[in-house]
Amino acid sequence: MAKPNKKAPTATVDVYCSQCKTQLYTYRKGGKGSLVKCFKERISKDFTNTPGVCPGCEQSFARDTLIRGTPAFKMIGGKVFCK
Template sequence: MAKPNKKGPTATIDVYCSQCKTQLFKYRKGGKGALVKCFKERISKDFTETPCTCPGCDQSFARDTLVRGTPAYKIMGGKVFFK
């Protein structure tokens, strides 16, 4: 498995808290399907004040982790949605 491409995908998605609809990230997402993790280097805008915590309702929606040596947030199932 290769590391994520440094240039990354160019299409950005908006990621929101599923509970209060506050925007959490703008993210350059690769591939299709569910959002299970966010590489930090691909977050183009971060709206959170505390890492992994929704600024709107204070629920934690992700866990700080490393994916193949790259800092990332692992999204908890059902905590966020994107469009």
């Protein structure tokens, strides 16, 4: 299967927790769709203490996984939103 694009997108989005509205990441997202996965190499700023856990409400919002051979976070539906 194909790897993610080598040239990362320049447009960034801020990823927030749906429950407590705490900022989790600044992420270089490609495309117009919803945020389903976050490739670790595309995270610009990480505001979390523990990977996949919100620092504000201690809720788990993502699972650590490999997608197409690249380390990524698979988002749990409805736990995060992006602006």
